[in-house]
Amino acid sequence: MRSENERVAPDGELRTITLEAYxxxxxxGQKRHDGDRAIAGVATGGGAVQAGxxxxxxxxxxxxxxxxxxxARLVNEHATAYAAERSIALDPxxxxxxxxxxxxxxxxxxxxxxxxxxxxxxxxxxxxxxxMAFDSAAHLPTAQALADGHPxxxxxxxxxxxxxxxWRFKDFGYGRELARLHxxxxxxxxxx
Amino acid sequence: xxxxxEHTDVLVIGSGFGGAIAAYHLAAGGAKVTVLERGPxxxxxxxxxxxxxxxxYTRAFDFVVGDGMSILGGNCVxxxxxxxxxxxxxxxxxVFDRQGSIGRRMWPGAVSRDTLxxxxxxxxxxxxxxxxxxxxxxxxxxxxxxxxxxAGRTANPLAVAIDNTKCVNCNWMMAGxxxxxxxxxxxxxxxAALAHGAEIRPLHEVQHISRxxxxxxxxxxxxxxxxxxxxxxxxxxxxxxxxxxxAGAGATPVILQRSEAHLGTMPRAVGRYFSGxxxxxxxxxxxxxxxxxxxxxxxxxxxxxxxxxxxxxxxxASWDKLDGSLPEYSRxxxxxLYFPPGLGTILAxxxxxxGPTWFGREKKEILKKWTSWLxxxxxxxxxxxxxxxxxxxxxxxxRISQQMLGRGNLRxxxxxxxxxxxxxxxxxxxxxxxxxxxxKVMPWTNDLVGAYTVxxxxxxxxxxxxxxxxxxxxxxxxxxxGIFVTDGSAVPGALTVNPAMTIAALAERAVPGIVQAAxxxxxxxxxxxxxxxxxxxxxxxxxxxxxxxxxx
Numbered sequence: 001m002r003s004e005n006e007r008v009a010p011d012g013e014l015r016t017i018t019l020e021a022y023x024x025x026x027x028x029g030q031k032r033h034d035g036d037r038a039i040a041g042v043a044t045g046g047g048a049v050q051a052g053x054x055x056x057x058x059x060x061x062x063x064x065x066x067x068x069x070x071x072a073r074l075v076n077e078h079a080t081a082y083a084a085e086r087s088i089a090l091d092p093x094x095x096x097x098x099x100x101x102x103x104x105x106x107x108x109x110x111x112x113x114x115x116x117x118x119x120x121x122x123x124x125x126x127x128x129x130x131x132m133a134f135d136s137a138a139h140l141p142t143a144q145a146l147a148d149g150h151p152x153x154x155x156x157x158x159x160x161x162x163x164x165x166x167w168r169f170k171d172f173g174y175g176r177e178l179a180r181l182h183x184x185x186x187x188x189x190x191x192x
Numbered sequence: 193x194x195x196x197x198e199h200t201d202v203l204v205i206g207s208g209f210g211g212a213i214a215a216y217h218l219a220a221g222g223a224k225v226t227v228l229e230r231g232p233x234x235x236x237x238x239x240x241x242x243x244x245x246x247x248x249y250t251r252a253f254d255f256v257v258g259d260g261m262s263i264l265g266g267n268c269v270x271x272x273x274x275x276x277x278x279x280x281x282x283x284x285x286x287v288f289d290r291q292g293s294i295g296r297r298m299w300p301g302a303v304s305r306d307t308l309x310x311x312x313x314x315x316x317x318x319x320x321x322x323x324x325x326x327x328x329x330x331x332x333x334x335x336x337x338x339x340x341x342x343a344g345r346t347a348n349p350l351a352v353a354i355d356n357t358k359c360v361n362c363n364w365m366m367a368g369x370x371x372x373x374x375x376x377x378x379x380x381x382x383x384a385a386l387a388h389g390a391e392i393r394p395l396h397e398v399q400h401i402s403r404x405x406x407x408x409x410x411x412x413x414x415x416x417x418x419x420x421x422x423x424x425x426x427x428x429x430x431x432x433x434x435x436x437x438x439a440g441a442g443a444t445p446v447i448l449q450r451s452e453a454h455l456g457t458m459p460r461a462v463g464r465y466f467s468g469x470x471x472x473x474x475x476x477x478x479x480x481x482x483x484x485x486x487x488x489x490x491x492x493x494x495x496x497x498x499x500x501x502x503x504x505x506x507x508x509a510s511w512d513k514l515d516g517s518l519p520e521y522s523r524x525x526x527x528x529l530y531f532p533p534g535l536g537t538i539l540a541x542x543x544x545x546x547g548p549t550w551f552g553r554e555k556k557e558i559l560k561k562w563t564s565w566l567x568x569x570x571x572x573x574x575x576x577x578x579x580x581x582x583x584x585x586x587x588x589x590x591r592i593s594q595q596m597l598g599r600g601n602l603r604x605x606x607x608x609x610x611x612x613x614x615x616x617x618x619x620x621x622x623x624x625x626x627x628x629x630x631x632k633v634m635p636w637t638n639d640l641v642g643a644y645t646v647x648x649x650x651x652x653x654x655x656x657x658x659x660x661x662x663x664x665x666x667x668x669x670x671x672x673x674g675i676f677v678t679d680g681s682a683v684p685g686a687l688t689v690n691p692a693m694t695i696a697a698l699a700e701r702a703v704p705g706i707v708q709a710a711x712x713x714x715x716x717x718x719x720x721x722x723x724x725x726x727x728x729x730x731x732x733x734x735x736x737x738x739x740x741x742x743x744x
Contacts, residue, residue: 063597135534175327191689
């Protein structure tokens with residue numbers, strides 16, 4: 001499926017900018033600076049990139065770290081084909097996936113993750129870790145990430161732990177009866 | 193065979209409910225018991241509140257992605273009990289009469305709610321299971337109860353194995369209970385087994401079982417690196433007269449499949465009839481203003497809810513559809529559940545999305561409302577559609593991440609019965625929670641990792657029919673005397689409620705038969721231990737049943 005003259009160099013900046021664009025499609029954020037091409041800039045606040053997606057993806061604990069070159073190359077090949085089929089002119093100064101508008105990036109990821117797509121497992125896993133960088137900061141100690149203002153945990157509204165790094169909630173419930181019990185309930189609280 | 197092989201009387205594979213309960217009773221009865229557990233041995237003080245890969249949280253469980261079904265299960269000493277939410281309802285009476293995909297009763301004739309009740313009693317005593325009070329119910333459970341009531345339904349605080357005097361509602365139950373409030377096996381059966389001389393070896397992953405020349409069993413294991421489970425640190429062999437398999441419904445059949453070349457043909461049902469307990473999740477985004485207006489809910493600081501992070505797993509369930517007069521596949525329970533950020537959040541979908549539902553702009557907007565999420569867990573009657581393909585080289589899955597994530601060979605293709613039951617439960621969740629504008633609701637997508645179960649069952653099930661059950665009615669593997677299966681894989685089908693209570697009760701019920709088999713192999717062991725804390729009332733109720741559980 002690959003042709004050598006379409007191949008994007010998989011390492012260095014081109015790989016990084018491609019994976020950042022992928023991560024930003026999963027959880028979008030605002031551009032880091034004028035001219036930021038990886039981040040499409042369709043949302044406010046930090047997205048997966050600012051949350052540390054590249055740091056998580058490149059950590060060998062994930063098990064996908066040594067496949068990132070191939071994933072970056074593949075998604076660019078898919079982007080080239082996607083653009084050709086739709087007569088979209090791609091800016092040659094950036095990798096093809098980065099050159100796509102946000103909605104096209106999203107449409108391509110939907111295609112790649114559709115049940116039955118032969119590469120679905122790869123793209124689901126890549127998406128999963130991009131999301132985890134935002135929603136659980138899986139590359140950072142959670143308490144430290146919160147203390148440092150991690151954009152994902154902050155956006156989701158996770159509270160801060162006690163000084164010992166553990167969460168405790170003194171107030172946890174409404175403390176009143178809110179429904180009738182099912183009539184067939186055993187004394188120990190099971191269905192009869 | 194090697195004269196240097198280690199020997200034990202009873203070798204237990206896995207230390208969750210099935211393994212720990214058997215290990216305790218057999219050790220207390222006088223047998224030499226060795227437990228091999230593939231995961232680490234984490235103590236209460238080891239349980240961190242941390243989502244970082246490599247913290248105790250990811251060391252303690254496994255997420256195995258299959259084809260059409262993914263399994264989230266325990267992977268540590270204590271197994272599923274360390275990561276479970278301690279909801280302990282008994283299965284409804286009608287469950288035992290289910291026919292499922294085989295068109296006739298799938299449970300053994302000897303097992304019904306009536307015959308299992310004394311064993312349920314034993315478990316309630318051993319794990320201090322108790323009905324919660326409304327004062328124990330979390331904000332999320334209270335909101336679910338109020339919504340059910342508003343929609344004309346009933347709702348019940350759940351029976352749980354939690355010491356609420358110790359619980360701080362941190363909602364880190366899935367990462368192990370730091371405060372020893374949750375009654376995992378680490379605080380009852382396992383310490384009692386150790387006190388009677390049982391030995392537990394963590395990070396020992398069984399590869400296969402073979403037979404010795406004198407009819408005993410030889411268990412082959414790999415030693416797993418304590419931090420990076422992709423690495424192996426050695427291997428070994430141990431011989432035993434009796435083997436109790438309790439590696440979990442996602443692993444027990446895989447070990448038996450791999451053993452077939454050594455032990456001979458396995459019963460046809462090994463690795464078939466897997467059930468995800470009919471599980472499905474819906475995420476509701478609560479309209480905080482409506483929650484206040486409709487129900488008068490107030491946390492005391494002007495907030496009506498916004499409490500997704502607070503609590504202790506499920507506290508309230510609606511059982512209106514657990515009605516035995518309804519036809520099969522139309523009965524289910526709906527339970528409030530907490531699901532932490534991480535593996536599950538990506539599967540939540542945006543209601544009324546114009547673009548992608550599980551990622552993208554609109555998904556980010558609902559992530560910002562995460563504290564106002566309410567998760568509802570449906571447990572329907574599925575069709576036991578799961579089948580395990582050829583086993584992977586080691587373990588029960590090809591491990592991808594250093595912990596936590598693997599790719600398994602389970603295939604699950606839901607039938608119309610299952611799809612219809614999921615659709616009906618989804619529709620009811622929507623009806624209850626969208627009534628009068630309380631929330632917007634969407635089920636989790638199955639498109640990414642298939643359906644998703646935290647309660648794998650039935651992959652090596654018990655029954656009366658050799659064609660559709662791998663075990664007889666006393667949990668012994670057909671045609672392989674001396675191998676017993678006591679974990680969730682023995683449960684014949686979905687239960688419409690959380691299964692830990694039933695898995696534990698069936699394991700208790702299996703023990704007299706295992707003791708008798710051990711005695712016949714010359715092991716000096718007796719049956720009759722009290723509950724792990726010495727309580728004896730549960731024992732009094734089951735001793736008269738022993739004649740029905742032993743072979744002549």
